[in-house]
Amino acid sequence: MLERARHERHTEITFVIPADQPRGDVSVVGDFNDWQPGTHPFAVRDDDSRAVTVTLPGEQRYGFRYLAYGDYWFDDQDADGHDGHNSILHT
Template sequence: MAISKQYLKSKPVCKVTFTVPAAEANEVKVAGSFNEWNADSTPLKKLKNGSFKGTVSLDKDQSYEFRYVVDGNWTNDDQADSYQWNEFAATENSVVHV
């Protein structure tokens, strides 16, 4: 898994690209505090190499919790900037700092 960040000079925004290697998966989505945990609003596109990729624009100088939904199973990014315990889900969430 990978997260890449591209900061825009013209706006206080960072384009964050999520890449998930999941060749066997049919569907990968990302849900987080940036989309009110609505995975359906941020599906990732399957590439020819079998990985899934998608980009979201996030406000700079913020931290966002997120998790991937791979064929209905919630999972963290092993390369997240940090992790945050979530009482509601009783698990850790991945965190991206932008």
């Protein structure tokens, strides 16, 4: 799930996943962090879901995926789109 907070010159995107799916450490990787695992790791929230917030310039398109422990890659089914390889996000 994606939560957005739009501002005049940027958008804060909060990526949210369930507490236990998948188990272990997860990070969001994409065009905005040069696909570097571990740059944006998820943290547990008060409601036990996990989330990470990334600030991005407005009016952009980004490919992204989630990477979990054990080299397990998965997509966000609620993303703005999918291109056959990645989830797509529009700021």
